Amino acid sequence: xxxxxxxxxxxxxxxxxxxxxxxxxxxxxxxxxxxxxxxxxxxxxxxxxxxxxxxxxxxxxxxxxxxxxxxxxxxxxxxxxxxxxxxxxxxxxxxxxxxxxxxxxxxxxxxxxxxxxxxxxxxxxxxxxxxxxxxxxxxxxxxxxxxxxxxxxxxxxxxxxxxxxxxxxxxxxxxxxxxxxxxxxxxxxxxxxxxxxxxxxxxxxxxxxxxxxxxxxxxxxxxxxxxxxxxxxxxxxxxxxxxxxxxxxxxxxxxxxxxxxxxxxxxxxxxxxxxxxxxxxxxxxxxxxxxxxxxxxxxxxxxxxxxxxxxxxxxxxxxxxxxxxxxxxxxxxxxx
Amino acid sequence: xxxxxxxxxxxxxxxxxxxxxxxxxxxxxxxxxxxxxxxxxxxxxxxxxxxxxxxxxxxxxxxxxxxxxxxxxxxxxxxxxxxxxxxxxxxxxxxxxxxxxxxxxxxxxxxxxxxxxxxxxxxxxxxxxxxxxxxxxxxxxxxxxxxxxxxxxxxxxxxxxxxxxxxxxxxxxxxxxxxxxxxxxxxxxxxxxxxxxxxxxxxxxxxxxxxxxxxxxxxxxxxxxxxxxxxxxxxxxxxxxxxxxxxxxxxxxxxxxxxxxxxxxxxxxxxxxxxxxxxxxxxxxxxxxxxxxxxxxxxxxxxxxxxxxxxxxxxxxxxxxxxxxxxxxxxxxxxxxxxx
Numbered sequence: 001x002x003x004x005x006x007x008x009x010x011x012x013x014x015x016x017x018x019x020x021x022x023x024x025x026x027x028x029x030x031x032x033x034x035x036x037x038x039x040x041x042x043x044x045x046x047x048x049x050x051x052x053x054x055x056x057x058x059x060x061x062x063x064x065x066x067x068x069x070x071x072x073x074x075x076x077x078x079x080x081x082x083x084x085x086x087x088x089x090x091x092x093x094x095x096x097x098x099x100x101x102x103x104x105x106x107x108x109x110x111x112x113x114x115x116x117x118x119x120x121x122x123x124x125x126x127x128x129x130x131x132x133x134x135x136x137x138x139x140x141x142x143x144x145x146x147x148x149x150x151x152x153x154x155x156x157x158x159x160x161x162x163x164x165x166x167x168x169x170x171x172x173x174x175x176x177x178x179x180x181x182x183x184x185x186x187x188x189x190x191x192x193x194x195x196x197x198x199x200x201x202x203x204x205x206x207x208x209x210x211x212x213x214x215x216x217x218x219x220x221x222x223x224x225x226x227x228x229x230x231x232x233x234x235x236x237x238x239x240x241x242x243x244x245x246x247x248x249x250x251x252x253x254x255x256x257x258x259x260x261x262x263x264x265x266x267x268x269x270x271x272x273x274x275x276x277x278x279x280x281x282x283x284x285x286x287x288x289x290x291x292x293x294x295x296x297x298x299x300x301x302x303x304x305x306x307x308x309x310x311x312x313x314x315x316x317x318x319x320x321x322x323x324x325x326x327x328x329x330x331x332x333x334x335x336x
Numbered sequence: 337x338x339x340x341x342x343x344x345x346x347x348x349x350x351x352x353x354x355x356x357x358x359x360x361x362x363x364x365x366x367x368x369x370x371x372x373x374x375x376x377x378x379x380x381x382x383x384x385x386x387x388x389x390x391x392x393x394x395x396x397x398x399x400x401x402x403x404x405x406x407x408x409x410x411x412x413x414x415x416x417x418x419x420x421x422x423x424x425x426x427x428x429x430x431x432x433x434x435x436x437x438x439x440x441x442x443x444x445x446x447x448x449x450x451x452x453x454x455x456x457x458x459x460x461x462x463x464x465x466x467x468x469x470x471x472x473x474x475x476x477x478x479x480x481x482x483x484x485x486x487x488x489x490x491x492x493x494x495x496x497x498x499x500x501x502x503x504x505x506x507x508x509x510x511x512x513x514x515x516x517x518x519x520x521x522x523x524x525x526x527x528x529x530x531x532x533x534x535x536x537x538x539x540x541x542x543x544x545x546x547x548x549x550x551x552x553x554x555x556x557x558x559x560x561x562x563x564x565x566x567x568x569x570x571x572x573x574x575x576x577x578x579x580x581x582x583x584x585x586x587x588x589x590x591x592x593x594x595x596x597x598x599x600x601x602x603x604x605x606x607x608x609x610x611x612x613x614x615x616x617x618x619x620x621x622x623x624x625x626x627x628x629x630x631x632x633x634x635x636x637x638x639x640x641x642x643x644x645x646x647x648x649x650x651x652x653x654x655x656x657x658x659x660x661x662x663x664x665x666x667x668x669x670x671x672x673x674x675x676x
Contacts, residue, residue: 052538053509166627167405193536196404196565197609198624223538226611230618249615267539270568271613275592277550279543279572285508 013080014185014217015041015064020077022059024069029290033059034241036077041185046211046218048232048249050225050264054286055238057221061187064219065104066094082184099126103178107190109170113162119173120158126177141180148213149176149206168199175206179214187219192227204231225268229253234322237261240287240297247323257317257325260298296328304329353431354392355559356416356527361389361425363408363415363583367632383631385411387583389425393576395526396553398560400570400591402606403580406628409563410452412580413529416561417449429527445475448520450530454512458504464490464515465500471522489518493548510541514548521552529561534569546573567610571595576664579603582631582639589665599661599672601644638668646671 017039024031034056041047051057062068064079066086079086081102086094106112114122123142124135133141139158146154149172162170171191178186188207192200204227211218222228228235229249236246237258245258256262263282265271272279284301287293296302299309308314308328317330363386366373373380385408393399401409414420416427418434426433434443448471451457458467468489469482486500493514504512513533520528533549534542546569552558562574570577571591578588579602587600598604605624612619626643629635638656641647648671656668 052540168627197567197611198404198606199627200611201609201619202625224611225539226613226619229613229615230611253613253615264539265613267543268568268613269539269543269572270610272572275572277572279546281543281547282540 012043013040014043014082015039015219016078016080017060017064018078018080020060020063020079021075022056022063022068023073023075025071025073031289032241032292033072033289034063035292037238037241037243039236039243039246041217041219042234043184043217044211044215045233046207046220046231048228048235049219049221049238050223050228050235051238052223052264052286054240054289056241057223057238058189060238061104061189061219061221064187065098065102066091067104100129100181101183102185102187103181103183104187104189105171105174105178105191108194109167109174110162110194112174113170115162118159118161119165123158123177123180126180142176145176145180146173149173149179149210150202151176167195168202171195171199171203172206175203175210179210179216182214183216185219186216187221189221190223191220193222193224200227207231225265226270237264241289241292242297242326244298244327245323245325247320247325251320251323255320255323257319257323257330258298258327259302259304259329261325263301263303296326355395355430356393356561357426357428357431358392358416359390359426359428361412361415361427362387362423363411363420364423365420381632384423384583384634385631386415389580389583389585391576391578391585391588393527393559393561395559396557397575398553398562398573399576399578400562400564400574401578401580402564402567402570404565404606404628406582406631407580408583409580410531411583413449413531413561413563417447417529418444419449441475445523446525447527447529448523448525450516450520450528450533452531452535454509454516455504455507458512458515460504462503463500464495464502464504464507467504467515468518468522471519475523477523485522489522492521492552493518508541509537510544513537513541513545517545517548517552521556521558524556525558527559527561529563531563533562533564534566535564542569549573567606579606582628582634584639584668585666586640586669587665587667589661589667593662593665597661597665597674599659599665599667599674600640600669601646601671601673602640603667604673605643638670 017037020034020037022034024033049057063074074087120139120142124138127138142158143154146157151157151169151172192203207218208231210216220232232249235249235252237244239260245261252261256265266280267282269279282301287297287300295311296309296314299305314326314328315331316324316326318324362384364382364384367381367383370380389412401412403409411420415422429443434440465486469486472478472480472482472485487497490497490499495514534545564570574591577591577594578585581602587603594603598607609619609624624643635642637653638651641651650670656670658666658668660666
């Protein structure tokens with residue numbers, strides 16, 4: 001499944017996800033949450049994973065971090081982090097990477113920060129690996145990183161608790177904590193969904209600056225097309241557990257190839273130039289992942305579905321450099 | 337649907353006047369409990385969540401209240417329906433003042449609320465049938481055929497009839513939202529206050545819910561007060577828009593005017609901060625820096641001056657009055673971006 005650009009020498013991905021499938025055991029049966037997912041994060045780039053609720057984007061992030069729920073299992077595929085096969089790593093080996101070389105920022109900082117510990121304490125706690133540093137030195141490092149993410153008076157802030165900060169400040173603190181060890185990969189799972197647009201703009205700007213400063217690669221998970229368009233270099237579109245399209249940001253936004261990507265873009269009210277009361281929607285519902293059909297996963301909702309979509313799994317069709325989509329319509333076009 | 341048509345044709349009393357008129361409304365919250373204040377021997381301090389808000393809403397139209405978190409938009413919605421006490425000012429519904437005599441049952445029947453979080457606002461232990469027929473029981477209309485009413489309401493909001501026996505945890509976000517809509521329209525109200533009706537929904541589902549609200553407005557002659565922070569949606573669904581900042585309306589007017597000729601620097605900043613779903617059109621980052629100050633430390637003069645790029649001496653000193661750009665387009669800024 002190597003993309004053309006990656007075949008070239010010098011391609012140095014931080015993260016490679018190969019043919020990853022994840023299932024959940026539930027009382028009512030097996031849910032095929034992710035099926036044969038491929039994804040690359042080149043070093044220093046920001047890759048966006050876009051999908052609606054239930055598309056499996058959070059499952060993907062948690063699988064990479066080794067934080068999956070107890071009833072989830074990896075059914076096949078590989079996750080390579082800087083060449084290290086994460087699936088074959090021992091729990092201790094994974095702990096060595098996690099929180100240091102790869103870190104994660106969650107959606108809601110109110111629930112990801114400890115409410116009964118001052119943030120300075122939490123930031124000192126997560127530096128437990130640095131045995132050569134004194135508490136005072138760790139505290140100074142914490143204050144430094146808080147300053148880098150734009151928190152005023154960081155020395156004083158260290159003694160405050162998470163409820164004493166506003167939502168935007170809390171998310172800045174969470175990002176600061178994730179950057180403390182200068183990770184190679186930062187996974188951000190909807191980090192701006194709980195914030196107002198004005199704060200969202202500031203957090204996006206912060207992530208962009210931090211990429212420059214730390215050369216951290218970012219896997220940015222979002223359902224907000226506007227945010228992804230602004231921040232990401234490369235976009236992966238997930239639908240019902242499958243990557244239906246992936247490509248450079250301009251390809252996805254200007255030349256979307258998959259009918260789902262096209263429908264998703266058409267639904268965004270911010271993209272409608274003329275005012276209209278009746279807003280576009282995608283007819284139908286997300287498929288039940290307990291019974292995945294043989295053919296195309298988007299067929300029941302696709303306005304352009306035809307005979308092969310029901311019975312034949314659509315192939316990944318390469319369109320442009322690093323742009324591919326999983327759709328029968330595209331093979332048809334090629335042959336014709 | 338015949339019954340629906342008959343009820344909507346019932347002409348509202350005083351149909352030339354506005355459906356809802358709010359005048360100089362103020363909502364204030366005490367900063368500590370009365371007992372604690374007395375114990376500490378100090379006078380209790382208050383913060384004003386809604387300050388000096390006036391507007392009117394015509395029957396059959398939609399007003400959007402837009403603002404960042406903490407701007408007082410939810411407090412205003414809750415004050416109108418009587419969930420938080422009004423400190424001063426008036427709410428008049430069809431020319432009458434329900435707040436003076438406590439919120440009357442008639443008022444509560446005519447004004448319904450859709451709450452912010454659709455799942456946590458539905459009791460997890462009640463079936464959808466029980467949830468959507470609850471308004472009839474509360475209002476003493478339980479002699480009606482509730483099963484038939486449930487069927488009618490589910491059809492009205494576009495849910496299959498067998499959803500009546502489901503429980504909230506079996507619903508998706510969009511379906512839970514539809515149940516919220518069914519509860520709100522059950523008693524055929526005249527006004528629905530919708531607090532963030534699409535927050536947390538995917539774009540495709542967001543469109544479905546807004547289209548449902550638009551269709552019900554057309555069919556039942558509803559008016560909406562939509563509380564939201566999503567300006568991209570406001571542009572399409574509302575007739576009038578009010579921008580709130582620290583409890584005040586800093587700008588209000590027809591939606592098209594607000595988007596085409598925004599006067600207040602805060603409105604300009606909010607519009608500039610909207611994400612642009614286009615990789616080559618970056619949003620305007622410098623537009624609004626910093627965050628909303630705490631209501632407990634309300635800035636002097638114009639509340640927006642600490643974040644305003646055009647602030648001058650007078651803005652720090654004096655609260656700007658309401659300026660009129662046209663009969664309906666008003667703002668509170670000494671140095672507006674667009675002149676009349």
